[in-house]
Amino acid sequence: MKTVKAHRSWSLIIGLAIISTIILVALISWLWLPYSLDNTDGGRLSQPSATHWLGTDKLGRDLVSRLMVGARIALTVGFSAVLIAGVVGLTLGMAAGFAQKWLDESLSALLDILIAFPTLLLAMLIVAARGSSLTSAIFAIGFGMSAIIARLTRLLVKRVLSKDFITASRASGTSWPRIIALHVLPNIWPTLIVSFALQFGLAGLAEASLSYLGLGAPPPNASWGSLLQEAQATVMTSPIAAIAPGLLLVALVISVNLIADGLREVADPTLRRAR
Amino acid sequence: MNILEIRNLTITTSANVKVVSDVSLLIAPGARLGVIGESGSGKSLTALACIGLLPSQLSATGSVILGDINPQEIIGVSDKVLNSIRGRVASIVFQEPITALDPLMKIGRQLAEPLRRHQGLSGDALEKAIIQALEEVRINNPSRIATSFPHQISGGERQRAAIAMALACKPSLLIADEPTTALDVTVQSEVLALLDSIVSERNMALLFISHDLAVVGQITDNVIVLKDGAIVESGLLREIMKKPTHPYTQDLVKNALILDDALDIAKGGA
Numbered sequence: 001m002k003t004v005k006a007h008r009s010w011s012l013i014i015g016l017a018i019i020s021t022i023i024l025v026a027l028i029s030w031l032w033l034p035y036s037l038d039n040t041d042g043g044r045l046s047q048p049s050a051t052h053w054l055g056t057d058k059l060g061r062d063l064v065s066r067l068m069v070g071a072r073i074a075l076t077v078g079f080s081a082v083l084i085a086g087v088v089g090l091t092l093g094m095a096a097g098f099a100q101k102w103l104d105e106s107l108s109a110l111l112d113i114l115i116a117f118p119t120l121l122l123a124m125l126i127v128a129a130r131g132s133s134l135t136s137a138i139f140a141i142g143f144g145m146s147a148i149i150a151r152l153t154r155l156l157v158k159r160v161l162s163k164d165f166i167t168a169s170r171a172s173g174t175s176w177p178r179i180i181a182l183h184v185l186p187n188i189w190p191t192l193i194v195s196f197a198l199q200f201g202l203a204g205l206a207e208a209s210l211s212y213l214g215l216g217a218p219p220p221n222a223s224w225g226s227l228l229q230e231a232q233a234t235v236m237t238s239p240i241a242a243i244a245p246g247l248l249l250v251a252l253v254i255s256v257n258l259i260a261d262g263l264r265e266v267a268d269p270t271l272r273r274a275r
Numbered sequence: 276m277n278i279l280e281i282r283n284l285t286i287t288t289s290a291n292v293k294v295v296s297d298v299s300l301l302i303a304p305g306a307r308l309g310v311i312g313e314s315g316s317g318k319s320l321t322a323l324a325c326i327g328l329l330p331s332q333l334s335a336t337g338s339v340i341l342g343d344i345n346p347q348e349i350i351g352v353s354d355k356v357l358n359s360i361r362g363r364v365a366s367i368v369f370q371e372p373i374t375a376l377d378p379l380m381k382i383g384r385q386l387a388e389p390l391r392r393h394q395g396l397s398g399d400a401l402e403k404a405i406i407q408a409l410e411e412v413r414i415n416n417p418s419r420i421a422t423s424f425p426h427q428i429s430g431g432e433r434q435r436a437a438i439a440m441a442l443a444c445k446p447s448l449l450i451a452d453e454p455t456t457a458l459d460v461t462v463q464s465e466v467l468a469l470l471d472s473i474v475s476e477r478n479m480a481l482l483f484i485s486h487d488l489a490v491v492g493q494i495t496d497n498v499i500v501l502k503d504g505a506i507v508e509s510g511l512l513r514e515i516m517k518k519p520t521h522p523y524t525q526d527l528v529k530n531a532l533i534l535d536d537a538l539d540i541a542k543g544g545a
Contacts, residue, residue: 100331163374164369164371164374164375165374165375165376165377165378167323167328167367167369167375168367168369168375168376168437168440168441169377169388170328170358170361171326171328171361171362171366171367171441172361172362172366172388172389172440172441172443172444173357173358173359173360173361173362173363173389173392173393173444174358174388174389174392175354175355175358176354178388182377182380182388183377183380186377186379186380187377187378187379190379268379269378269379269424269426270378270379270424270426
């Protein structure tokens, strides 16, 4: 197959630039940090300076180092949760999309219940069962999102299956597995990829809320959510400690939104502007 | 031997409503049959039942036998068996070419699919066969069309491409379900002429479905008239036009004549 002709989408480029920066920072955090996370030599709540670019927290830990680790956590949760949601959601959604009557109806009812069930409550239950850890947060977010992906997939599959070109393809003797590979997946993909990208950002945000509530990664690992929570008490004296993780969360969500827009344009040839 | 034999075909919905009742028809190899009926008369469902493609909410009883050399019952047969005859023995052209083509796939690739599967072509031979198939439906600049997406070409070109796909595996029977209804009048007559000549050249049988007496009249003499899922009239179109027996057919003929008169008046006035 020929490769898809490169199509320039500014939103994709800008979104990818932001997310690559965050990914780069996260990768660096594994190899090198300005200060280790348990280093408290910086002095309490010191202001930004040459030694501590964004200052320190109330225990004297370097904020830049903690933010870098936060990037790593946000991305890990984003990727893992979307992976879980993708596998579970696609499987359930395809099954419901192809199923008839009672199987479809019972799967849809199950999905509706799952969607109505608050992710936060699910997270608390999982944390209660497994203890507070990053893995618990990932599973809670991943399963919560898989219901959303499944319902979207089911809808998209049903819509594609009702199209004449599926009947036309069957009329020329194409087998179901081939139809799925040739027609169903490519046609649901543009919408799904957008949803995956958005869910990726939402997963990062969800992790921040869980950490904010103390249900995320345990200390000394700092997620952007726990940084926000800690900065709350000292927001008047060192506002940067709250602003920095907040801005990073915003950057993450904006970048995935831009990427989602760009991907849709690239994946769907009918949306491309005439050149 | 007939290429298509439908006997007592009845199609029922899950709510037990009969949408097609007791339809029987025969098509000999190389013969043509027109099916006339308004929307909801069950003509498209009859067409889909011919190749076992009824929506899953509908169930069919009776008998549909397809093929003259290896006759095969269609009703109640697995997809695997059906896939070996679909496209090869019979294929179908739909009303809306824009929905009958995958919007995300280039025309050439869509055409390649049946050619590869049924004729085992690949590489250069496949490329050649794609261009040939497009040339046969008299598409100008076939190599451009082959590399275009459906939304990048005109309605007429799309329907020609859809016809090329249906003809790709050299079926003995072509089912055309309102193939010109969605097209402009000028394009419509071109596509009709195309269908007419290809079906004659290849000596194929044709089941031509339309709501339009005039369109059916251009392509075949033998017709059946469907109303509410049942055959209300059948025979030579000429005879039916002269002496319609069923009230629905009478209405149909009357309206066709009114349209004809209107055209005559317009011509006379010009």
